[in-house]
Amino acid sequence: MKILIVDDFSTMRRIIKNLLRDLGFNNTVEADDGLTALPILQAGGIDFLVTDWNMPGMQGIDLLKAVRADEKLATTPVLMVTAETKREQIITAAQAGVNGYVVKPFTAATLKEKIDKIFERIDAQ
């Protein structure tokens, strides 16, 4: 399981990377916004995408839309981990096809719960 972590703050990427490692996911790659994430995704081999929303360059919501619009990437599960908490934003993300939405600051338990849920649903399909 190879996971791409996208966040413009290296501290947050590191936190998510460490939490994922605790959950048994050791294979992670990082990108600092949508523009740098897309080529990594398009190169193939990414099984799961964890992305922030508010980033310079390409924002997380646009990355999500780009992933869903790309035939090869469309089914990649996407977890949004963000400080954006407006109702319109959460609804927009849901409609764009996000698989989970975690608000910052978050706990290790929340991250685990959302990831578990995403994979439960995928396994059920």
Place this chain on the structure above:
Amino acid sequence: MDINKAVQLDAARALITALEADDDQQAQQQLVILTQSKESELFHEVGKLTRELHEAMSNFNVDSRLVDLTTNDMPNTRERLNYVITTTEDAAHKTLEFIDNTLPLASELKQTADNIEQSWHRFRMKEMNADEFRSMSKEIEAYLPEVKQHSDQIHANLSEMMLAQGFQDLTGQVIRQVISLVEEVEDNLVRLVKIAGTHVEDKPKNDKPVDPIKAEGPQINASDNPNVVNDQDEVDDLLSSLGF
């Protein structure tokens, strides 16, 4: 202005002719014409200055973004910077608290390990009687689960400390917003200086289109805004209400 100048020249020439001809009445008349034309030029200048002042004042009023900046964005920025202070303070306290909780666990493990090591040494040197040996066995038996428990707790505490570092992302987003506000204030002040000095060249745009999903970073006063969710539970509720 040229017509005025021509009138002045004519009057001046006529004045000289009149003076040379000792025609007092004519000289007087030409002098009046000269003075009047000068006065009208002065009135014209005053009028021009008044109009410029009026335009400058209207431009000043038109620049409502500056008013908006001072009445809304500035107090908002104060709140944002206060948010940075509280968030960093909370994170520092949280981290220090977990350190406080972790240090005794490490000391306890070390203390018990020291004791067992000494007993073990005596056992190896065959200096231990049966009772002492039984006591050491019990100590070791109790120590092993304690090592596991304490290590789990230390791991959990370290994870919490790591999560607390998320403050850097949250405050960083807010500080970026403050930087862009400072830049905007700077631009507007430069424009204000231009207005005060000469005419304003470009009027600022007053109405920015509102984008409801524009990324805003952490919400500073989430509890005062009904359009904002307060925690993960509310996010989950909202999503499940939508059928996700």
